[in-house]
Amino acid sequence: MKISNNFISRNSISFTSYKRVNPKTNLSVSTSFYHDYPALQKAVDIIEKDFPNGTDILIYAGSNGEEAISVDSMLNHPERYHISSIDPFKEAIDFAKRSCFGIHKLDDDSFIIDTIQKDTTPEQLRLKSRFYNSFEEIQKPEKALNNVNSGSLYDISFPGLEMQKYFKLKPEVKNRIQFIQGDIRNINSFPVKSQNGKAGAVFFRNAIYHLTQNDLTGVFKYGDKPNININKYAVIKNLIDNVYNKLDIGGIFVMGHHTQEHFFIADKYTPPEQSVLIDKQRGIRLTTAPLPIKALLENGKFEPVFEEAITDLSGLKKINLPTIWKKIK
Numbered sequence: 575m576k577i578s579n580n581f582i583s584r585n586s587i588s589f590t591s592y593k594r595v596n597p598k599t600n601l602s603v604s605t606s607f608y609h610d611y612p613a614l615q616k617a618v619d620i621i622e623k624d625f626p627n628g629t630d631i632l633i634y635a636g637s638n639g640e641e642a643i644s645v646d647s648m649l650n651h652p653e654r655y656h657i658s659s660i661d662p663f664k665e666a667i668d669f670a671k672r673s674c675f676g677i678h679k680l681d682d683d684s685f686i687i688d689t690i691q692k693d694t695t696p697e698q699l700r701l702k703s704r705f706y707n708s709f710e711e712i713q714k715p716e717k718a719l720n721n722v723n724s725g726s727l728y729d730i731s732f733p734g735l736e737m738q739k740y741f742k743l744k745p746e747v748k749n750r751i752q753f754i755q756g757d758i759r760n761i762n763s764f765p766v767k768s769q770n771g772k773a774g775a776v777f778f779r780n781a782i783y784h785l786t787q788n789d790l791t792g793v794f795k796y797g798d799k800p801n802i803n804i805n806k807y808a809v810i811k812n813l814i815d816n817v818y819n820k821l822d823i824g825g826i827f828v829m830g831h832h833t834q835e836h837f838f839i840a841d842k843y844t845p846p847e848q849s850v851l852i853d854k855q856r857g858i859r860l861t862t863a864p865l866p867i868k869a870l871l872e873n874g875k876f877e878p879v880f881e882e883a884i885t886d887l888s889g890l891k892k893i894n895l896p897t898i899w900k901k902i903k
């Protein structure tokens with residue numbers, strides 16, 4: 575999948591590396607601070623209410639650490655929790671450990687550096703002050719952060735207008751978060767701190783499409799041939815079963831809000847009556863049921879606790895779908 579600058583800016587990149595796709599998978603590893611913050615806030619509220627004395631928070635698909643750092647900053651008592659930011663992409667983990675970040679005026683998290691307050695919502699203002707509690711602003715580092723990609727719109731600058739600011743994570747925050755290279759498929763053996771070996775929260779946001787190769791952008795935008803040999807439902811069910819086994823009762827599973835996390839290209843295992851044909855010429859079908867939701871509802875072990883408006887495949891309509899689920903038994 576090729577990524578255009580346009581795509582990058584729409585998909586909230588502030589992954590501070592010039593390789594914004596994993597070269598092995600060609601899939602996006604991008605993220606931003608407070609990405610989809612209503613969902614993050616809801617997750618944090620539930621964790622603090624249900625696990626007031628602390629718990630493990632496993633942030634898989636943690637990319638370069640911005641999601642875990644955002645969660646840490648939103649907690650009222652972060653010192654009570656063990657946050658792990660886990661991602662298989664080594665470059666992202668190395669970046670997280672370096673803990674220097676650039677924020678650009680054209681990124682989704684630009685509200686953090688905005689000086690004109692009128693466009694900033696009260697919620698963003700609150701998050702901004704949380705951000706500044708966790709970071710100190712630094713001069714442009716000598717060793718490039720590389721999020722200003724040469725030849726891209728990130729290079730645009732105007733005389734007298736600062737387009738980018740740089741920040742270093744405060745040591746006490748860095749010491750609270752573990753940045754670890756790892757794969758959610760090995761979640762069972764992840765060493766959590768709690769005695770019963772269970773976690774209060776597992777995040778895996780905007781990455782189910784990595785496991786299932788459900789790259790809708792590739793299919794719809796660039797005309798790639800989708801892989802229909804992966805049994806997507808089986809992969810998702812296995813993921814949900816593993817997450818279930820790792821969670822404490824009352825613990826939450828937090829999913830992402832991107833379209834391709836919820837709507838799937840039908841594979842050769844999908845019964846025709848459970849799919850719709852959307853591209854006659856290429857024979858591309860889509861599953862009619864959002865597969866993660868089907869897997870989460872199976873056996874009545876999870877219940878939805880937070881819904882979000884997700885853009886459907888037409889790109890024109892929004893559908894309310896649950897993105898936070900609680901383990902109830």
Ligand SMILES: C[S@@+](CC[C@H](N)C(=O)[O-])C[C@H]1O[C@@H](n2cnc3c(N)ncnc32)[C@H](O)[C@@H]1O
Nearest residue numbers: 603604605609635637663757758779780781784
């Ligand atoms: C699009 S980014 C999403 C980042 C962040 N969670 C967000 O929503 O902004 C997808 C991330 O999932 C990671 N990923 C892919 N496969 C994974 C796996 N099996 N286990 C854990 N993370 C994985 C990728 O390396 C990448 O950093």
